[in-house]
Amino acid sequence: METHEYALLIDGDRRAAATMTVENPATGATVGDVASGDAVDARAAVAAADAAATAWERTGPGERETTLREIADRIEAESDALARLLAAEAGKPLPTAAGEVAETVAQFRFYAGAADKVRGDTMPTAPNRLNYTRRRPYGVTAHVVPWNYPLLLGTRGFASALATGNTLAIKPPSLAPLSTMWVGEVMAEATPDGVVNVVPGPGSEVGAELVGNPDVDAITFTGSTGVGKGVLEAAADNVTSVDVELGGKAPAIVLSDADVENAARGVVAGIFSNAGQNCVATSRCLVHEDVHDELVSRVVEKAERIRLGAGTDPDTDMGPVISADAKADVLDYVDSAVEEGATLLTGGGAPDDPALADGHFVEPTVFDDVTPAMTVACEEIFGPVLSFVTVSSTAEAVEVANDSPFGLAAAVWSESMDATRVADRLDHGLVAINTFPVSMPQSPWGGNKESGIGREGGLEGIEAFTTVDSVVIEHDGMEDPYQ
Ligand SMILES: NC(=O)C1=CN([C@@H]2O[C@H](COP(=O)(O)OP(=O)(O)OC[C@H]3O[C@@H](n4cnc5c(N)ncnc54)[C@H](O)[C@@H]3O)[C@@H](O)[C@H]2O)C=CC1
Numbered sequence: 001m002e003t004h005e006y007a008l009l010i011d012g013d014r015r016a017a018a019t020m021t022v023e024n025p026a027t028g029a030t031v032g033d034v035a036s037g038d039a040v041d042a043r044a045a046v047a048a049a050d051a052a053a054t055a056w057e058r059t060g061p062g063e064r065e066t067t068l069r070e071i072a073d074r075i076e077a078e079s080d081a082l083a084r085l086l087a088a089e090a091g092k093p094l095p096t097a098a099g100e101v102a103e104t105v106a107q108f109r110f111y112a113g114a115a116d117k118v119r120g121d122t123m124p125t126a127p128n129r130l131n132y133t134r135r136r137p138y139g140v141t142a143h144v145v146p147w148n149y150p151l152l153l154g155t156r157g158f159a160s161a162l163a164t165g166n167t168l169a170i171k172p173p174s175l176a177p178l179s180t181m182w183v184g185e186v187m188a189e190a191t192p193d194g195v196v197n198v199v200p201g202p203g204s205e206v207g208a209e210l211v212g213n214p215d216v217d218a219i220t221f222t223g224s225t226g227v228g229k230g231v232l233e234a235a236a237d238n239v240t241s242v243d244v245e246l247g248g249k250a251p252a253i254v255l256s257d258a259d260v261e262n263a264a265r266g267v268v269a270g271i272f273s274n275a276g277q278n279c280v281a282t283s284r285c286l287v288h289e290d291v292h293d294e295l296v297s298r299v300v301e302k303a304e305r306i307r308l309g310a311g312t313d314p315d316t317d318m319g320p321v322i323s324a325d326a327k328a329d330v331l332d333y334v335d336s337a338v339e340e341g342a343t344l345l346t347g348g349g350a351p352d353d354p355a356l357a358d359g360h361f362v363e364p365t366v367f368d369d370v371t372p373a374m375t376v377a378c379e380e381i382f383g384p385v386l387s388f389v390t391v392s393s394t395a396e397a398v399e400v401a402n403d404s405p406f407g408l409a410a411a412v413w414s415e416s417m418d419a420t421r422v423a424d425r426l427d428h429g430l431v432a433i434n435t436f437p438v439s440m441p442q443s444p445w446g447g448n449k450e451s452g453i454g455r456e457g458g459l460e461g462i463e464a465f466t467t468v469d470s471v472v473i474e475h476d477g478m479e480d481p482y483q
Pocket residue numbers: 144145146147148171172173174201202203204206207208209211222223224225227228230231245246247248278279380381382
């Protein structure tokens with residue numbers, strides 16, 4: 001298979017550095033090599049973005065719209081190859097990778113269309129006075145990107161920041177960095193030098209420098225809650241604007257009047273897509289006792305039909321998890337559930353197929369008899385492990401769903417208005433009814449409580465990357481205040 005090589009991308013230059021090798025988590029085969037930068041490189045990226053900021057802000061929205069459309073067209077033209085690269089480096093099935101590339105293109109087009117719709121307000125104040133607001137880009141924006149949906153999650157920030165006239169310093173994920181490099185190169189080629197800078201490297205060096213650099217004006221970070229709290233502290237030190245999207249423990253609530261087959265499809269897709277490595281993965285299913293048996297049997301039957309394999313194999317339904325460490329963590333959670341008294345219904349280990357022996361595979365795993373206090377019902381697993389918690393009323397389902405430090409996403413299945421009543425009471429930033437949570441370019445995205453601060457996506461992405469200045473005009477001159 002073709003391999004990919006990427007250098008650091010700073011101020012329009014491709015700069016060499018020590019490299020790190022990227023492996024396919026399904027096979028261990030080398031997918032490519034990427035330069036690994038350090039704090040000095042990250043500072044150079046910020047300096048380049050700072051130097052380019054004023055000129056980029058002063059381009060008209062029409063020019064930025066054209067640029068974003070060019071980027072979208074180019075990614076679309078290369079979408080098959082980019083999807084194959086993403087499938088290889090992240091292990092996700094090709095249709096999932098292709099869907100992520102398609103959404104990347106759609107995000108660039110959405111924000112291209114939004115570039116000339118960044119508006120302010122006029123406010124009534126006093127008879128001879130006009131007060132209006134204008135939105136301005138922050139300036140230099142730092143983007144720390146995760147590996148689970150590097151294109152979808154990265155582009156949400158890249159496209160809205162560029163459309164609103166900001167410049168970018170990007171830290172791709174350390175695992176699966178190559179597709180971010182690809183999109184970074186496309187963006188850099190379409191924009192003046194310094195507008196887009198990309199520095200892969202260790203999070204503790206490159207990421208920490210970007211989020212702690214006083215010349216960065218806004219930060220967007222997606223990743224673990226632990227690292228996210230450190231990012232918030234670094235932002236506080238410099239009083240930098242910051243959005244963080246962190247961990248989750250999404251409840252899938254199935255009420256007694258749900259269409260059980262529809263719910264089973266949604267619960268299975270919600271937990272097993274991307275091998276459960278999804279911050280909105282519906283990893284705890286709060287099922288009403290009246291439909292418990294039917295739902296559980298349908299879910300187990302579907303989980304057992306999922307075909308494991310390499311992302312690049314067209315027969316694959318679910319790929320591996322991202323690394324050997326991730327696999328060990330997921331299997332530790334499985335052990336904890338067994339020790340704490342849950343009933344293992346299917347899966348629970350690595351597959352015994354010798355063809356999968358070189359990959360970090362975990363079987364689709366389903367537990368029943370889970371209580372809300374068990375570790376698997378409380379902590380983010382980031383793997384293909386579903387826990388059934390039985391509830392006996394809608395009120396109990398809402399209480400259990402909200403009793404979590406996380407508040408990112410939830411899903412509700414019901415054929416009645418109970419679905420919207422429940423949605424109304426959930427303290428989660430994203431609620432899906434009769435489907436599972438998915439991202440769309442038009443929709444705001446983000447979490448409550450420890451799942452994050454701020455919203456990106458949709459027109460909220462425009463707000464996330466602009467500051468509001470208020471301008472007051474006195475039409476008839478001032479009275480002398482000292483007379
Ligand atoms: N909300 C989400 O979508 C995601 C959640 N996670 C959660 O995090 C767990 C660990 O995954 P990781 O990729 O290791 O997440 P992480 O939080 O360690 O890393 C996320 C990104 O931050 C960077 N980073 C690391 N240390 C940093 C620092 N001090 N300052 C700035 N940036 C830094 C990393 O290089 C990476 O690009 C997962 O098992 C999952 O539970 C991970 C990825 C995405």
